[in-house]
Amino acid sequence: MNLRQITLTILLLVLTSTTASAQFSFGNYALQNVNIIDVNSNDVLYDYTIIINNDKISDILPSKTYIANDTVQSIILKGKFVVPGLIDAHVHFATDPTEERRDNAEKVLKEMLLTGITSVRDMAGDARALSNLSRDALVGDIVAPNIYYSSLMAGSKFFSDPRTIATAQGGVSGKMPYMKAIDDNSNFVLDVAEAKGTGASGIKMYAYLSNNEVVKIVEEAKRQNIAVWSHAALQIAKPSEIISSGVISISHSELLIYEKFPKKEDVPTNWKGANAVNMTAEFWEEEYDKLGLDKIFELMKQYDVVLDATLSVYEPDKNLENSHWRYEMEKRITRDANKAGVKVAAGSDSNQVTFVQYEMKLLVNEAGFTPFEALVSATKNSAQATGIIKNQGTIEVGKKANLLFLNSNPVENIENIDDICLIIKNGKIYNKK
Structure with a gap:
């Protein structure tokens, strides 16, 4: 030496x-x-x-x-x-920047980086705040992972959601460049251009969008060279329609049940309520098998769409509405998607209460992943889901x-x-x- x-x-x-x-x-x-x-x-x-x-x-x-x-x-x-470096494929740092203060965001981002998370994908927030955070993280003015954020598009019905109103403070929910209400009469060229102009790395499709609207968004986004990310179901467009549209990733594995149940009210009643907690693993396995998602998994492989599973969201101890059936389906869908060869990304979507390392452990302990598969999920697959696989996600020259x-x-x-x-x-x- x-x-x-x-x-x-x-x-x-x-x-x-x-x-x-x-x-x-x-x-x-x-x-x-x-x-x-x-x-x-x-x-x-x-x-x-x-x-x-x-x-x-x-x-x-x-x-x-x-x-x-x-x-x-x-x-x-x-x-x-x-x-x-680990990539958390699903975070939210600026849903309400007034409440989620900049100093707290910097504190959490620093903690994330110092646990080994070098990039994050923010899946809808106030792009005015996210743009500044992203710039400061990139140039090293703050200790933080690289931040890749989205502009959100959804049907007009969604923009009565209090979260969207908080995100659009100073403007009108559904009429912001980074948070746009869409219908068949929308100016898709302008809407995508404005979304891209916010500095976003991708457009996130959230809710109440028809298949026709999905196709128009994705086609125009491809023309303007910006990625499209989506919820796995859009309350109108079905998972199969979204997957075949050209999106690069879909979020929340439990939403794939809506291929069989087009409406929320179609979900079986015996999945819901207090009695659901007492159902056995055998019951949930039988109910899951009835979904018949093999064709969906094959479609995802055909179109090379990454599944951002987010197991962390519906853990039973969080007591969210219908969390029990969602979690039981979520872990089985994620398990079988992985077995079928679907690329699964690791995203926490936990408002940073836990980080992607916890999601990795859930993939292993709840969805049957090997530790190596969990590592691939939090690196290579998360990079592909974010659209940064050309320069991140693997250890390679260049x-x-x-x-x-x-x-x-x-x-x-x-x-x-x-x-x-x-x-x-x-x-x-x-x-x-």
């Missing part, structure tokens, strides 16, 4: 010993002797070296072939495991240097995702004791 390596090793030890988070940055450096969790090959590559140049990965090679030199700083991380280093192997136990050594976002090193 040369003097420079010794100095940097000591520096990392100093960072590790501090009680506060710390950031350390230099332009060109090597991370030596690491074990790479390769989410492309589903394999662990032992004793590799990753070269970082500014904010990108410039080389990956076996450590035995790497020759250290004085032009590249070296950090020895022998025995550590590295995964792509991609952003967004990496999470762990002291223990997460493939052996998903709980090891919390055993953090250090985090790299956009080439900058962060550390938290």
Whole structure:
């Protein structure tokens, strides 16, 4: 080990010993002797070296072939495991920026980054606030993951929802560039252009949209080169119609039941009410089998649509309306979608009470995923769902240097995702004791 390596090793030890988070940055450096969790090959590559140049990965090679030199700083991380920086595919940071204060948003975003989350997808909020947060996170003015946010489109009926009124403060709900009421007479060229002009990375379709309106939104969005994300059912358009329209992801796996039950009132009465809690696992398995979702899963594979499952939302202890049947269906749909080969993303959608790591654990413990599959969900699949797979989500030459280093192997136990050594976002090193 040369003097420079010794100095940097000591520096990392100093960072590790501090009680506060710390950031350390230099332009060109090597991370030596690491074990790479390769989410492309589903394999662990032992004793590799990753070269970082500014904010990108410039080389990956076996450590035995790497020759250290004085032009590249070296950090020895022998025995550590590295995964792509985690991506939470479903967050909400600015539903009501007056209540969800900027200082609190910054606090939570910092905590997210220091747990290894390097990017998030915000699935509808006040784009005026999100644009500023996204800019500051990108340039490093705040300690936060990269933020990719949406503009929302829905039928006019949806915009009496109190959340939309809070999000549109200072304007009119349904008439904001980032929150637009849609009908067959809408100016789709202008509406999509205004949505894109907010700086959004995608358009989110939420509720009360017909198949015709869905098709028009997606076609125009493709012409203007902006991704479209959607709820899995839109209370008019069915899941199969949404999936085949050209969206890149759909959210909330339990909504796929509406392929069989077109209206909410069609949901079986014995799924609902207090008695539902007492139903056995066998009952729920039989009821789930009646849905016959195999064709939906095949359609998702055909159109390469990612399922943003959000198991965290309807956990029974949250006591949300009809949460029990939703959770029972949610975990079974997510389980079988994964088994069928559908790409499943990991999104928390929990108002940041829990982060994506908790969703990963639910995927393993409730939906039968292996730890490796959960890692793929929170990295590669979440990147595809967000539309950033070209530069994030995997550890490859040319991609952003967004990496999470762990002291223990997460493939052996998903709980090891919390055993953090250090985090790299956009080439900058962060550390938290």
